[in-house]
Amino acid sequence: MGVTLQVTGYKDYVNLSTPDHDGWEMTKALLEYLEKERNRVRREGLSALVAEAKETGITPDASKIDIWEDLRARVPTEFYPDRLVLRKGSTLLDYDSSDVGIVVSQAFRDLVKEFDPGVHHFVPTAVESHDGTLLATYYFMRILRPINAIRTEDSNLQLVGLNSSRGELASLQVGSYSKFSVYADRIKGFGAWRDMRSTQHSFFSEELWQRLQAAGLTGFEARIRFDEH
DSSP, X not given: OEXXXXXXXXXXXXXXXXXXXXXXXXHHHHHHHHHHHHHHHHHHHHHHHHHHHHHHOOOOOGGGSOOOGGGTOOOOGGGSOSEEXXXXXXXXXXXXXXXXXXXXXHHXXXXXXXXXXXXXXXXXXXXXXXXXXXXXXXXEEEOOOEEOOEEOTTOOOEEOSSOGGGGGGOXXXXXXXXXXXXXXXXXXXXXXXXXXTEEEEEEEOHHHXXXXXXXXXXXXXXXXXXXXX
16 A cells, blocks of 8 residues: 655644744745746647647647646755754654755665665755754655556546546545555556646655655654555
């Protein structure tokens, strides 16, 4: 059974923050960068479709445009802080929350890279205690590789909005109470991926999920569980 992950337990605060407490501004800039990348690819795709239509006389089909470029993008390192400060009295976890997103330990990163060498993006950052003592090097983690793996057969998933023109690539509403499976042949050999029909989540295979737990790594739990068929 594969999973999506969340930080263990509910918290109304993050465990790690930027020294200047400007994490929200950095996150906003990062999201704007990804949006620009997505829009750039859409514009280029639409231009190519229009050019093809002029040559062939066929009406362009906008649903064929690639809208997943942000799920492949390796964000430049300047969008991430080079230091984070651990909340006073808190324990540093292998999968932890910061005001610029999820960060992971080297042990967590190494397991993901073992399954998917060279696929995902990890940006290092120094983690310090509140008195400035260096504790460890951690990594901002962006799971990449968009694929269409969700099976809707025997699921309770619903389409998001009026986007059925994309057929088998139409966006789906996936949440904590969703019941669905993924195509085992489409994720074969993969440790983690992003799904083209539910782009907000990072998906982890059953095998990687089991290895992360067996290694005794801390700070994460399953948010959504799904079968592999």
